[in-house]
Amino acid sequence: MASARVYLVDDNDGFRDSTAWLLETAGFEPQPYPSAAAFLSAYEGERHGTHEECLVSDIRMPQMSGLQLQDELIRRGIRLPLVFVTAHGDVPLAVEAMRKGAANFLEKPFTEQALLHAIQAAFAGRREQGPAHNPALGRLSPRERQVLDLVVASKPNKIIADILGISIKTVELHRANMMSKLGVRSLPELMKVALGHG
Incomplete structure (x- = not known):
């Protein structure tokens, strides 16, 4: 770089x-x-x-x-x-x-x-x-995409909830849906897909 x-x-x-x-x-x-x-x-x-x-x-x-x-x-x-x-x-x-x-x-x-x-x-x-x-990211809803960007930025669920104006429970739900759609089971796998290495 x-x-x-x-x-x-x-x-x-x-x-x-x-x-x-x-x-x-x-x-x-x-x-x-x-x-x-x-x-x-x-x-x-x-x-x-x-x-x-x-x-x-x-x-x-x-x-x-x-x-x-x-x-x-x-x-x-x-x-x-x-x-x-x-x-x-x-x-x-x-x-x-x-x-x-x-x-x-x-x-x-x-x-x-x-x-x-x-x-x-x-x-x-x-x-x-x-x-x-990454074409896999096209399966995410706009809100799931926002949550993904903040997860990649290493933000905890509470901060993500504050930024997006939603509850922590809703953040957790979006994270679960997002990981299911992308076929990943862990945060490192999610990061790889999000950063284009998956």
Whole structure:
């Protein structure tokens, strides 16, 4: 994934530097920015679609928050897979971000593996919208598909229920139906099918 570019927007210098180093070590091309405004002014000149891109952003930042950045990207028609990193108290904000199309959110502190997995899943989700779409997924209802996307994003049933505005019982029912339709019995099997390896 050497050409996969990850834009990293965070006002914490230490976090930004260490995360950029981690991404580079993992084979990504990191592009760090200290603020949402710095990212937006740099991104305007990009040629969209020339390589795989993903955005990792903090939710709480001065001047322009991560949610305001997300709103601006939507307004400009820029469809970047977006992974938010949040402090514990920001989970309701992160749920709102997922409702508006963010690929995932991670609560700090998180492991390096959790971040890399979230980024890889965001890229996989973007690729799946293209020609490599798995035909087995066509058997799912729109709601089951939403539940699947959130399961792949490693969200527990309670968070999935909050994001979709349904009960935990209903989430469990959708998960059971989804696994039955896809012919899988375990979460790892489900992940393989969802990410196009099954």
